[in-house]
Amino acid sequence: MLDHLIAHDDNLRMVPTDRNELTTAIGRLHEELRALPEGSDPSRARILTRWIGIGEMCLGHHDEARAHLQQALDLAAAIGSTRAVVTTGINLADAHRYAGDVQTAGALYRSALSTARGRYPELLDFALQHTGKHLMERGDLADAQSHLLEALRLRIAKGNTELVGSTQAALDRVGLLISQADAAATDPAAPSRQWTAWLQSRTTTRTPDRWAEDFPALQDAVRLLTAQQRVHPRHLRDQSIRTELIGVMAKEAEQAIAVNGYLHNGKWNAVVGDAANRFAEHIDLATIVARSTGLDVEQPHNAVYIAYLEEGQFLDFHVDTIGFGEANLILCLKHEHPTGQSKVSTTVFITADGYLECALATGDCVVFDGALTPHGRTPLSAGESVTLISFGFRARDRTLRTVTNLPPAPA
Known part of the structure; x- marks a missing residue:
């Protein structure tokens, strides 16, 4: 519904391809949601609410994203669609992860992964992929690699080259982070040099007028640090x-x-x-x-x-x-x-x-x-x-x- 307006940044997080276009598209979804007649099938409301939440998450509107995705999750549970509970639960976990609430995100990923393994094997690669990225951001690189390798095997079996490419990109990222961690283990000063180089490539004390503009791109990484x-x-x-x-x-x-x-x-x-x-x-x-x-x-x-x-x-x-x-x-x-x-x-x-x-x-x-x-x-x-x-x-x-x-x- 909004896929064509969403891409992934270097950290493998969802970002808009065009903020104005995505904002306009989300506005149209809000209009459709408000226009639904009373007593209509809640399935459409669930779909609209879910995509509004995903769009808001890509824009960095964390509170709005979590509120809409929680509403979509509640609708999925109310209509008895366990499959939708899994997919929306993963989206909600992403929203909490993007907002820095890693504890809630982790609980939601574990729940979705458990349900997918037991009842919806066709969703298991999706759950493994997003859980793997969560573990990667937490620094649990071995577990992240294990989850992503399992997702890769499942996606190769599905024959979906786009999904295979997405998982391979995540595995490449984990491999790079493991290499950096190995280097840091033999050089205690390596982590500080790497973080300093990253910070100085994105902001500077020299021009405080830039800080408000710079900060959104720094926030998630600094929160992890x-x-x-x-x-x-x-x-x-x-x-x-x-x-x-x-x-x-x-x-x-x-x-x-x-x-x-x-x-x-x-x-x-x-x-x-x-x-x-x-x-x-x-x-x-x-x-x-x-x-x-x-x-x-x-x-x-x-x-x-x-x-x-x-x-x-x-x-x-x-x-x-x-x-x-x-x-x-x-x-x-x-x-x-x-x-x-x-x-x-x-x-x-x-x-x-x-x-x-x-x-x-x-x-x-x-x-x-x-x-x-x-x-x-x-x-x-x-x-x-x-x-x-x-x-x-x-x-x-x-x-x-x-x-x-x-x-x-x-x-």
Whole structure:
């Protein structure tokens, strides 16, 4: 009904071939649905409602998609069409998956797969295909490959070349992800490099005006990445840290950067010295992190000075390697800018809900999980400079130090 207006993107998710045409087509289905006479056969209403839901899902209208597909599923159950319950249940599972509700999606896929195996073998390849893609996105690559291989055998037996091609494309995608995972296993820094490259190919801290436009294409992938966050980004103010301690570190940072500073990812870095070590001894930073995030951490095991000193200097979106720690705390040592300047450089994060900017003043902190939260800094304006210190913390619970099923970066 809408097949000709739907394609698949590089991540094998359904997308419109033309948003305007698909929107218009969905409008026509709504008109037909409203025009159905009272007491008419509910089968037509079920079909229309199902395709409206599929169309809304392709447009990224998650709430509308789930509402219509749930209605279609209820209609299928009411008229006793178990076969339609299976197909619509898979569509509804897709809608929940696209919206990031992987738990509900998984339950719906399992139910549809079980019913197809027991009662509708002609639908089994459909259920296996969509379950396989769900498992692929969850990072369960071996199970995904197993489901898709079974679907491929069934589709080859059916002789439908289009379906065979669709499953082969999914298997190729899984094979690529397995190769990336194997490479990451021998190179701990590989996942962070892959995610950083993917992020920087699609958005940048340099042009915040683009963010609203960029975000829809990032949302699903970022949601998968941040699902295992140990710490959500949090801007901390009024921590009652003595200003003289901050001032001493700011002077040490300035000297260290001038003498031994090195450029890294577009910012100045320097090794911390005695002032930072004394600060960490006097201030219970672990308690600050635990109190603000709920994660029980040890005292910081590493630290680095960071400085942005020139107009236009910025730090593009990236993720850190897992080894830096389960929690990061950045403390602003100095942020200078002309009085009355309306726009200042900010620390920025990409979350599952959008971009989060934190304008750090002297003494402000921000805590986050650097390995699982894309982050960076927007460009400095004229006359602006920023000096920071970044601390890394390890969780006391060692089981929290391991990230399982970390999704590979999209190809």
